[in-house]
Amino acid sequence: MTKIVETQGVLYIVATPIGNLADISLRALEVLKEVDLIAAEDTRHSKLLLNNYSIKTKLTALHEHNERQQLKTVLTKLKHGENIALISDAGTPLISDPGFPLVQAVKDAGIKVVPIPGACAAIAALSAAGMPTDRFIFEGFLPAKAGAREQRLQALEHEVRTMIFYLSPHRIFKVLSDMQAVFGSDREVVVARELTKKFETIKKDNIANIISWLTNDSNQQKGEFVCLVAGAVVDENALMQESERIYKILREELSHKQAVALAAKITGIKKSKLYNLMLSPDQVV
Numbered sequence: 001m002t003k004i005v006e007t008q009g010v011l012y013i014v015a016t017p018i019g020n021l022a023d024i025s026l027r028a029l030e031v032l033k034e035v036d037l038i039a040a041e042d043t044r045h046s047k048l049l050l051n052n053y054s055i056k057t058k059l060t061a062l063h064e065h066n067e068r069q070q071l072k073t074v075l076t077k078l079k080h081g082e083n084i085a086l087i088s089d090a091g092t093p094l095i096s097d098p099g100f101p102l103v104q105a106v107k108d109a110g111i112k113v114v115p116i117p118g119a120c121a122a123i124a125a126l127s128a129a130g131m132p133t134d135r136f137i138f139e140g141f142l143p144a145k146a147g148a149r150e151q152r153l154q155a156l157e158h159e160v161r162t163m164i165f166y167l168s169p170h171r172i173f174k175v176l177s178d179m180q181a182v183f184g185s186d187r188e189v190v191v192a193r194e195l196t197k198k199f200e201t202i203k204k205d206n207i208a209n210i211i212s213w214l215t216n217d218s219n220q221q222k223g224e225f226v227c228l229v230a231g232a233v234v235d236e237n238a239l240m241q242e243s244e245r246i247y248k249i250l251r252e253e254l255s256h257k258q259a260v261a262l263a264a265k266i267t268g269i270k271k272s273k274l275y276n277l278m279l280s281p282d283q284v285v
């Protein structure tokens with residue numbers, strides 16, 4: 001493990017509001033006031049937030065187009081003992097936002113990275129969606145190209161965890177109709193729009209109804225969106241039958257143990273469950 005040298009500066013990853021300017025922590029404000037430099041995705045945009053809190057710290061731009069060059073400058077400053085905060089336009093940096101190469105390089109250099117947690121649209125939407133939160137996946141933005149998007153969604157067809165997507169408003173119908181094709185019209189979705197803002201709307205229904213609701217109300221098509229899709233409901237009996245079928249085919253060539261392991265991997269069923277079920281004297285090697 002790389003040793004952290006304390007004479008170096010610290011890189012703070014600071015979450016900022018996703019709409020409502022009051023959604024920022026006291027610690028975030030303190031850090032933004034105290035650091036030597038703030039690296040912001042869009043300095044003009046961030047100035048509005050900083051002015052609102054009378055923060056006069058120097059700003060530098062760090063966005064997806066200059067991140068690789070800026071990385072060297074930021075790294076040098078940190079090595080010379082400067083403390084730097086990274087912020088994005090909204091929410092938590094690095095979450096569908098710039099910053100990953102920087103954090104990776106800073107950590108590789110043995111310099112301390114400290115998160116200052118706060119708003120994140122995905123987590124805010126999940127917390128109010130009324131969908132299972134014990135296990136979920138974050139998919140961010142789907143690919144813009146239709147083929148790649150369909151492929152990505154196909155790979156999620158049997159996903160049992162709640163899925164979280166970021167949507168851009170001009171692609172909302174395309175994405176929802178692709179979702180309908182893959183997950184079916186009845187799959188429940190939540191559209192969380194303009195979170196923390198004046199026209200915040202959190203609507204839960206099946207995909208078909210959500211599409212017609214959006215079609216009939218053009219006001220609902222504007223703004224920023226998070227879309228959550230309920231995970232697939234697993235039919236345990238059907239899954240067990242399918243696992244047995246696959247096991248029997250594999251067992252013709254493989255040992256009981258190998259066939260169980262592989263069949264369980266293919267269907268996602270618990271290995272121990274299948275192992276016991278298929279355990280019979282003639283099957284054991």
Ligand code: SAM
Nearest residue numbers: 018091092095120121166167194195224225226
């Ligand atoms: N880093 C941000 C975060 O922590 O959520 C996300 C940045 S990403 C570039 C922007 C996307 O986040 C938007 O297109 C939208 O999908 C989602 N988003 C951001 N703010 C939102 C809000 N107030 N309401 C709904 N979705 C929001």
